[in-house]
Amino acid sequence: MATLHIEVVSAEASIYSGEATFVALPGESGDLGILPGHTPLISRIRPGTLKIKHGDGTEENIFVAGGILEVQPNSVTVLSDTAIRAADLDEAKAVKARERAEEALRNTKDKADMAVVEAELAMLAAQAAAARKFSHKRASH
Numbered sequence: 086m087a088t089l090h091i092e093v094v095s096a097e098a099s100i101y102s103g104e105a106t107f108v109a110l111p112g113e114s115g116d117l118g119i120l121p122g123h124t125p126l127i128s129r130i131r132p133g134t135l136k137i138k139h140g141d142g143t144e145e146n147i148f149v150a151g152g153i154l155e156v157q158p159n160s161v162t163v164l165s166d167t168a169i170r171a172a173d174l175d176e177a178k179a180v181k182a183r184e185r186a187e188e189a190l191r192n193t194k195d196k197a198d199m200a201v202v203e204a205e206l207a208m209l210a211a212q213a214a215a216a217r218k219f220s221h222k223r224a225s226h
Contacts (some may be wrong), residue, residue: 086140087121090160092136093147095168107138108161110154119156126156132211134171134218135163146171150208167208176204 152165
């Protein structure tokens with residue numbers, strides 16, 4: 086079975102390095118599915134879930150807060166400021182952080198600050214949604 090090498094790197098650490106048969110993630114212009122032999126591509130990615138399918142059929146999910154994707158025929162590299170394995174996501178923390186960001190948005194008048202906080206809110210909303218999704222999957226197994 087053909088595979089491709091995938092590297093997921095955040096600002097803090099290397100989150101994942103290994104082989105996969107399929108990778109899916111939220112590209113800037115829509116969801117992307119990548120198989121071995123994919124045409125080279127560089128794209129921005131949106132906050133959301135990166136899915137890595139292994140040769141044995143198991144799947145690994147990683148939340149990414151946006152970033153850059155590079156695809157070569159036999160490799161995928163994802164660079165993200167924040168990347169968190171699904172098992173480590175904490176919905177309560179994400180919701181609390183989103184509430185703090187919403188409060189900051191209500192209290193700011195500067196347009197540049199508003200844009201930064203709005204981007205953070207979008208990332209935190211995606212993180213909370215991913216945490217909720219994966220906590221339900223863990224509970225049902």
